Amino acid sequence: MDKKKRLIIFIVLIVLVLSILLFLIIGNKNNSKKQIKKKNIVPSDKSELVEYDFFYQSVNGDYLIPLKKKVEKFGDMKDQIKEVVIKLFEGANSKDNKYINLFSSKIRLNNIFIVNKEIAVVDINREIFTKLLGSSIDEILTIYSIVDTICFNFPYIKGVQIIVDGRQMETLAGHIDISRPLRMDARWIRPI
Amino acid sequence: MRKTFGRGFDSRRLHFLNKMKKSLKLKYFGLIFIILIGLGFSYAAKLRYSDHPDFTRVVIESGKILKFNISKTDEEFRIKIQPEAEVILETNKESSRLSFLGVNKGVDYTELIFKINNDYDIKTFTLNSPFRIVVDFSDKKGDSVKNNTSQNQTKTKKPKKEETRAMNNNTDNDNGLNSKKEIRTIVIDPGHGGTEYGAKGPSGTYEKDITLKIAKILKMYIENYIGLKVFLTRNSDMNLSLEERASIANNQKADIFISIHCNASKSRKAKGSETYILSLKATDKQARRLAFYENNFEEMKDDDKREADDIKLILWDMAQTEYLRDSANLAILIQKELNVLLGTKNRGIKQAPFRVLMNVAMPAVLVEAAFISNPSEEKMLNKEQYQKKIAYAIFLGIKRYLTQNR
Ligand SMILES: [Zn+2]
Numbered sequence: 001m002d003k004k005k006r007l008i009i010f011i012v013l014i015v016l017v018l019s020i021l022l023f024l025i026i027g028n029k030n031n032s033k034k035q036i037k038k039k040n041i042v043p044s045d046k047s048e049l050v051e052y053d054f055f056y057q058s059v060n061g062d063y064l065i066p067l068k069k070k071v072e073k074f075g076d077m078k079d080q081i082k083e084v085v086i087k088l089f090e091g092a093n094s095k096d097n098k099y100i101n102l103f104s105s106k107i108r109l110n111n112i113f114i115v116n117k118e119i120a121v122v123d124i125n126r127e128i129f130t131k132l133l134g135s136s137i138d139e140i141l142t143i144y145s146i147v148d149t150i151c152f153n154f155p156y157i158k159g160v161q162i163i164v165d166g167r168q169m170e171t172l173a174g175h176i177d178i179s180r181p182l183r184m185d186a187r188w189i190r191p192i
Numbered sequence: 193m194r195k196t197f198g199r200g201f202d203s204r205r206l207h208f209l210n211k212m213k214k215s216l217k218l219k220y221f222g223l224i225f226i227i228l229i230g231l232g233f234s235y236a237a238k239l240r241y242s243d244h245p246d247f248t249r250v251v252i253e254s255g256k257i258l259k260f261n262i263s264k265t266d267e268e269f270r271i272k273i274q275p276e277a278e279v280i281l282e283t284n285k286e287s288s289r290l291s292f293l294g295v296n297k298g299v300d301y302t303e304l305i306f307k308i309n310n311d312y313d314i315k316t317f318t319l320n321s322p323f324r325i326v327v328d329f330s331d332k333k334g335d336s337v338k339n340n341t342s343q344n345q346t347k348t349k350k351p352k353k354e355e356t357r358a359m360n361n362n363t364d365n366d367n368g369l370n371s372k373k374e375i376r377t378i379v380i381d382p383g384h385g386g387t388e389y390g391a392k393g394p395s396g397t398y399e400k401d402i403t404l405k406i407a408k409i410l411k412m413y414i415e416n417y418i419g420l421k422v423f424l425t426r427n428s429d430m431n432l433s434l435e436e437r438a439s440i441a442n443n444q445k446a447d448i449f450i451s452i453h454c455n456a457s458k459s460r461k462a463k464g465s466e467t468y469i470l471s472l473k474a475t476d477k478q479a480r481r482l483a484f485y486e487n488n489f490e491e492m493k494d495d496d497k498r499e500a501d502d503i504k505l506i507l508w509d510m511a512q513t514e515y516l517r518d519s520a521n522l523a524i525l526i527q528k529e530l531n532v533l534l535g536t537k538n539r540g541i542k543q544a545p546f547r548v549l550m551n552v553a554m555p556a557v558l559v560e561a562a563f564i565s566n567p568s569e570e571k572m573l574n575k576e577q578y579q580k581k582i583a584y585a586i587f588l589g590i591k592r593y594l595t596q597n598r
Pocket of ligand 1: 107134136454
């Protein structure tokens with residue numbers, strides 16, 4: 001009797017866990033599909049590319065250095081920023097080993113909102129935590145890689161607020177306040 | 193004609209803006225509301241300086257015409273601008289002739305204070321579109337001290353420090369910035385703790401353990417050698433929120449707040465110690481782009497002016513704001529000692545929006561003692577001798593600060 005009950009509970013649990021996993025996988029797939037779909041709707045000209053400056057951590061020290069990369073051109077500013085951030089998360093992928101990857105392939109951009117025409121709210125998934133070292137400079141560079149890349153390329157964006165899975169955060173790793181939008185800070189950037 | 197620096201903003205981008213969607217999702221209204229509250233308007237005065245072979249140029253740029261006057265002592269150069277403005281330091285390199293100490297805020301003015309390393313010929317002039325105050329510090333060749341300041345400038349007759357101070361006290365007495373308060377209590381904050389262990393070294397050292405050890409040694413030095421009251425925000429391995437840390441310092445009515453951390457980087461080459469103060473980061477992006485590409489500022493024309501006029505800043509109404517100048521002084525002194533004592537590469541003093549520093553109503557710094565991610569520094573951090581060295585360097589910095597404030 002007791003054994004049977006336990007077995008049933010065990011099976012139910014396994015089914016639950018499996019369905020949650022399935023849900024998560026499908027959910028993620030849907031997300032990336034959405035991004036791709038949007039891409040196909042808005043582009044103004046077929047496969048027209050625009051060049052932007054991306055800021056990645058330098059292997060030589062604790063600051064950001066620029067890297068020019070091309071992304072598809074969009075008619076809508078929000079979509080354009082989105083595309084740039086997605087590209088940023090892909091990492092430098094540069095032949096010269098000048099750059100350090102601050103992000104991982106699992107880090108996803110959930111969404112971007114433009115508030116008051118000048119604040120970009122960047123919603124990132126919680127994978128961002130797994131890549132952080134828990135130190136100040138790592139937190140600073142991760143944040144300003146995003147903030148500076150957006151503000152530098154899109155002059156109308158005066159501030160960037162980072163939120164995680166739709167939730168406003170105090171800090172990412174216990175140091176830097178991200179409860180309000182942050183301005184560009186070029187002091188973290190060095191020319192190559 | 194207009195020059196585009198890197199990814200300049202051009203008509204194409206304007207086009208994007210026009211097409212921008214205005215609909216926003218309901219569930220984000222709360223968030224938007226919070227952000228809107230955080231928005232405010234203020235003037236920005238952008239400060240930058242550059243070293244040249246025989247002079248150093250300091251430029252203060254603003255979207256608005258500023259009144260100003262200058263004063264100079266043997267060690268300090270001050271420039272008072274009116275109306276008050278949010279000063280944004282855009283240069284991160286050190287100058288060989290001067291260093292920016294911080295600002296002194298009055299009711300309707302902001303005073304920028306520089307430490308000068310020598311007696312220079314000082315030349316002041318203004319430029320327009322956008323408005324800029326330019327101050328050149330030239331190495332002295334003869335005895336001629338030229339000075340063609342355009343507006344109500346004070347003569348560079350070298351007033352004694354006391355005079356300058358007295359003058360400031362007259363105009364300042366309502367914000368109490370310059371009233372020298374006796375330093376009695378120091379709060380030391382060992383970073384992280386409990387389940388929040390901070391950074392982790394390659395052989396498993398936790399930041400939270402090292403910070404507590406250094407903090408305890410520092411407490412001992414201060415109590416034994418200068419007899420001030422010292423409180424630690426945590427005395428054991430426990431969780432403590434950033435707000436609680438700040439409120440402990442405020443409740444103790446501390447005169448100095450020092451948060452201790454160890455750094456870690458994905459760059460294997462990173463090493464050394466750094467001292468941070470709070471950054472009240474707010475600026476427009478055109479200027480940032482300029483600082484980055486190190487272009488000739490005098491070439492800025494119409495579009496840039498329009499952008500400068502268009503600056504909207506977020507007001508950071510934080511307790512730390514009015515202590516920032518003292519915080520910078522303290523940070524400089526601590527950093528100097530860290531560089532000397534540890535023989536580490538000079539990483540300088542830095543600014544970032546540290547949450548723990550925002551709400552402390554006293555001079556406050558955050559020390560990043562070495563890189564726990566660097567195998568050799570991790571090894572050293574585990575040694576009591578090295579912990580003592582770091583604590584002693586911070587202690588000496590505090591001691592210097594006390595004598596300076598006496
Ligand atoms: Zn830390």
